[in-house]
Amino acid sequence: MADRRRVNGPVGQTIPPIYDTPPPKFAANQKSQDAIRKIFLKTGVTPSASGSAYLELENPSSSTGRSSTSLKLTCTVHGPRSLPRSAPFSPHIILTTHVKYAPFATRQRRGYLRDSSERDLGVHLETALRGAIIADRWPKSGVDIIVTIIEGDQDRNAPENQADDGWDMMNVLGGCITVASAAIADAGIDCVDTVAGGVAALVVRDEKSQPTIVLDPAVAEYHKVFAACCVAYLPVRDEVTNIWFKGQLPDADGMLYAKLVEQSLIACRNASRVVIKALEDTVHPGQDTS
Amino acid sequence: MASTIAVPGQLLGPASKYVAGPGTHIHEANLYSSLLGSISVTEPAPAPPPAKRLHRIAALHQTSAPAPTPTISVSRAAAGRREVLPEVNNVVLCRVTRITPRQATVAILVVGDAVLEAEWQGVVRAQDVRATEKDRVKIYESFRPGDIVRAQVISLGDQANYYLSTAKNELGVIMATSEAGNTMFPVSWKEYKDPETGLSESRKVAKPF
Numbered sequence: 015m016a017d018r019r020r021v022n023g024p025v026g027q028t029i030p031p032i033y034d035t036p037p038p039k040f041a042a043n044q045k046s047q048d049a050i051r052k053i054f055l056k057t058g059v060t061p062s063a064s065g066s067a068y069l070e071l072e073n074p075s076s077s078t079g080r081s082s083t084s085l086k087l088t089c090t091v092h093g094p095r096s097l098p099r100s101a102p103f104s105p106h107i108i109l110t111t112h113v114k115y116a117p118f119a120t121r122q123r124r125g126y127l128r129d130s131s132e133r134d135l136g137v138h139l140e141t142a143l144r145g146a147i148i149a150d151r152w153p154k155s156g157v158d159i160i161v162t163i164i165e166g167d168q169d170r171n172a173p174e175n176q177a178d179d180g181w182d183m184m185n186v187l188g189g190c191i192t193v194a195s196a197a198i199a200d201a202g203i204d205c206v207d208t209v210a211g212g213v214a215a216l217v218v219r220d221e222k223s224q225p226t227i228v229l230d231p232a233v234a235e236y237h238k239v240f241a242a243c244c245v246a247y248l249p250v251r252d253e254v255t256n257i258w259f260k261g262q263l264p265d266a267d268g269m270l271y272a273k274l275v276e277q278s279l280i281a282c283r284n285a286s287r288v289v290i291k292a293l294e295d296t297v298h299p300g301q302d303t304s
Numbered sequence: 305m306a307s308t309i310a311v312p313g314q315l316l317g318p319a320s321k322y323v324a325g326p327g328t329h330i331h332e333a334n335l336y337s338s339l340l341g342s343i344s345v346t347e348p349a350p351a352p353p354p355a356k357r358l359h360r361i362a363a364l365h366q367t368s369a370p371a372p373t374p375t376i377s378v379s380r381a382a383a384g385r386r387e388v389l390p391e392v393n394n395v396v397l398c399r400v401t402r403i404t405p406r407q408a409t410v411a412i413l414v415v416g417d418a419v420l421e422a423e424w425q426g427v428v429r430a431q432d433v434r435a436t437e438k439d440r441v442k443i444y445e446s447f448r449p450g451d452i453v454r455a456q457v458i459s460l461g462d463q464a465n466y467y468l469s470t471a472k473n474e475l476g477v478i479m480a481t482s483e484a485g486n487t488m489f490p491v492s493w494k495e496y497k498d499p500e501t502g503l504s505e506s507r508k509v510a511k512p513f
Contacts, residue, residue: 064421093422094389094422095421095422096422096423096424096425097463099463099464101463102463103462103463104463146312148329148338151338152389153389153460154389154460154463155389199311199312199339199340200340202339202340202341202380204312204327204329204338204339205312205313205338205339206312206313206329206331206336206338207312207313207336208311208312208313248313249313250313250314250315250336251313251331289311290311293309293311293340294309294311296340297309297340297341297342297380298309
């Protein structure tokens with residue numbers, strides 16, 4: 015699917031600068047296993063949209079001279095607005111989600127058209143939000159939720175030939191759910207709860223160590239990721255609206271799957287606290303206590 | 305009462321203590337907020353004293369109403385930002401965009417007191433223009449494109465249009481411009497007059513308050 019309508023940049027990877035002295039090997043033990051990375055979340059960043067939010071994840075190993083952030087997302091919500099004339103009658107709100115990587119967001123440059131992984135993220139996001147929105151409060155209307163990934167959750171300094179397994183998509187989806195939840199609340203669309211996204215993964219730190227479950231894995235810090243799980247969760251109702259499990263568990267331990275989901279829920283609860291704090295700051299911007 | 309913030313999903317209290325207002329929902333006999341905003345509790349209006357003689361049959365729910373409970377609602381503090389939708393029985397202001405022999409197409413601009421951000425399309429069918437002599441209604445003698453009309457929503461309608469009605473005295477054209485381009489004034493229930501040329505044009509005129 016070649017894009018012939020725009021002036022496209024060269025395809026392929028963006029090569030980071032090469033220094034005489036290689037960057038110091040990062041210390042992998044910056045973040046505790048059962049904590050999530052620090053989240054910056056702010057609503058109302060796009061004045062032209064009905065609701066918007068911006069999310070940034072801290073890079074826990076930033077002291078080693080690398081970038082201090084690892085994931086940057088912005089979400090705009092347009093609507094509720096009238097449906098196009100061609101659309102059939104709908105007694106409830108029509109939810110449309112678009113997830114798009116900026117061309118420069120990942121090491122592999124992205125095109126201007128959405129590829130299959132971006133559409134995949136959009137479908138997951140739509141499922142996660144559909145369970146939270148009270149759709150029949152807005153008959154005959156539609157809402158567009160657009161998430162732009164400004165910076166993906168990848169290590170820019172990783173060697174060029176390192177395989178890209180797509181584990182970072184889990185973290186991106188978790189961030190998308192959280193940022194969209196804040197933007198929807200900012201737009202004033204009725205929700206049963208503030209949905210939040212969280213990720214847990216089964217990883218090994220190096221070749222010798224035992225597999226462990228960590229929350230919110232910064233993928234670049236681990237030797238290998240066996241499996242990862244991204245959950246969208248309604249904390250007050252104690253309901254899961256979307257679950258995405260990827261990878262293979264090393265042994266046939268049925269409990270491991272349940273444990274992984276359980277840890278994801280903890281990550282969701284942590285993210286939910288950030289959303290609620292950001293929303294309270296939206297209503298009373300003066301009381302900035304951060 | 306100091307404004308307390310509610311976020312979506314926040315517990316507001318048992319459903320037996322409050323009546324659910326805008327921006328809230330009920331889940332398992334509890335009231336939860338469904339919007340981001342500040343909580344407001346409005347006490348119910350005191351019940352009118354019972355009339356000495358009942359002139360008409362009282363509705364069942366009025367006679368057997370329990371002790372009134374306050375209504376709790378959640379709304380955004382920065383008022384006016386909240387988008388509203390036209391609902392059945394709302395009185396709306398709209399501009400006529402197109403007329404055909406059977407109906408007038410309008411763009412709904414205001415619902416109640418709230419100005420809409422999006423423009424919603426509505427339609428006034430010929431049989432909904434007035435309450436009497438419905439079969440003699442001629443749309444081009446009732447509306448012209450550009451008129452501002454006060455109307456009532458009677459149905460959510462089909463996929464594209466809200467169905468509106470002007471079949472009341474106080475509903476109809478409230479602002480009209482003549483063919484010469486001047487703003488006209490109403491002279492009767494079916495006539496507007498141009499102050500400069502003195503010509504009159506027929507409209508379904510809204511009764512001034």
